[in-house]
Amino acid sequence: MLFVRPARLSDLDELERMARAALPVLHSLPRDRRALETRVALSEDSFRAEVEFPGEEFYLFVLEDAQTGRLLGTSSIVASAGYSEPFYAFRNDALIHASRELKVNRKIHALTMSHELTGKSRLTGFYIDPSLRNEANEAAAHLLSRARMIYIAANRKRFSSEVFSLMLGVTDDTGASPFWDAVGRKFFGRDFEQVEAESGGRSRTFIAEVMPSYPLYVPLLPGEAQRVLGEPNEGTLLAYDIHLEEGFEPDRFVDIFDAGPVLTIAVGKSASASSSELRTVREGASESGAPYIVAAGGAHEFRCIVAGLAGTRADGAALTAAARAALGVEDKDTVRCVPLHQASGELQ
């Protein structure tokens, strides 16, 4: 039985192992043990705190195998992206260029550096063990990724009403980003990794400040750069699809460095908010039914699992002893249930 819970300082060894395995490096999961410890402590404080509006909080979740106690993944939420410095993204604007006389009417896209996402809550730090990166274990990836939106939907005050998530953009066989080559490189004259390394742990904001301040007309960019605009890296396709299933929209923003998609969602319109229902736990054998993410606990102690649930809300949630243990619930407790997949037709 796999379940998601908040990370604890006692997880530090396991977290360090995962931080070192994660490629590319996750900014929210530093490899340095001391930095990592600070992050985990911040997360513990954040879950514990009474929060009236989003601030510096950081929430780190882990995926645990209940049988072995081994951790198999992480995901996290930054309550307010760019809390201390602006968060940059390219906003993808459509400009209409029309001439009645010439009967020309054309939509031209331009990328404009924007701070609009500053202060919004951001999903980040998704890492899942390689053993779970296959179709048979897809539900585990859904659970780990979507646990965050379920937590957000159940604790609205702690987060902004709009949430975003950045995906890695497309790179070629040599690891080079065609978008960086067409745009960022012209400003920096070197590889992105090199710039990032040379910025010596400074934030990406620092780099952003050297980037173009005027809008970039998309049709004027090289074809190679246009093709990767808003396209997720192959390695993040599953994560991308999971976001779409949650209801995230892909087209409004792209990353300023590699043009990877920046997905956005209004929390109220997310599947976790709009398709969730409260059911009463009852003891039961493992029934076959539609897969649900079942969550328990409040703001301070959150758990979730994947379980098959039959019937409707009135039928309650029949959960096995293992599931009840993983969630820390007993008979007659209330759990929040969100279908793992949206009914077809509701998908974009």
Add this chain to the structure above:
Amino acid sequence: MIVVRCTQPGDVDALVALAQETGPGLTTFKPDRGALAARVERARRTLAGEAQAFEAGYFFVMEDTATGDVAGVCGIETEVGLEQPFYNYRVSTVVHASKDMGVWTRMSLLNISHDLTGYAEVCSLFLSPRYRTAGVGGLLSRSRFMFIAQFTDRFPQRLCAELRGHFDENGESPFWDAVGSHFYQIDFNEADYLSSHGKKSFVAELMPRYPVYLDLLPDAAQRAVGVTHKDTAPARKMLEAEGLRYENHVDIFDAGPVLECHTTDLRTVRESVVARVRIGDRTQTDSDAKSLVSNTLLEDFRCGATTGAVENGAFVLTAEEAAALRVKEGDNVRVLTSYPRAK
């Protein structure tokens, strides 16, 4: 004698015939009788002081007085952009730098500009291929500066000339392909034709509203900025000798350079002098000086090229030359003398 003179209403037939000789590409001089008649009339009203500032413009023809053959045209617009806006890109510099990161990058931006509004513009030059021999093209082009030198107070402080941009061996403009084609969705020639015929509203409606980073464009487009069409290179050289310079303004369609100058800095304005006419046979002096000579009349302005230089405040014209230039003994003429470089 070959002279350049102001157009007359009677020139319209000859202008239509001359315009038949233009190939594709010259968009300002087409065999369109109505348009040409209007242009001649506009020039007449300008000379007569009846034209308003936004429409004032001069129009000249080159005529062989021996045969009456009209073989070239050129013009001056007095103040561009006062009616339809006059658009260019200004190529400006931005520096993106971060000392901490060791980054210092100079970038060029193309900004839509109306900087040249109110400038005079020398334009519409066409010379029949039949007359493309040494000196004739120079006379046609530079006669305009003789006119400006004679009537400086009819012109604003600054002057410009737009030159055709670079086209590759297939006749394609790399700059148009990289920029304009995405916004205008019509063919270069159509865009050029419409804009030079006063239908400029589409330019404003369709052009990029934000500055364009030149460094992000394909290399071929970057290299074309401010570069002159190979056929226009001699014209550029002549204008530069006159004192005009590329000052980072380019055409919005083909990125051809705009050359600019203060009118008082024009070589012809600075160096031409007024002299008295002496009719006579050209004395066989050892001087091989060549001179542009014009009369000082407005409506009947005439300018030609001959040999000789001003001596003791006088310039010698043959009787035939004096007749062609409509001057007589003792009249004033304006003279610009140049000396061949090699002795």
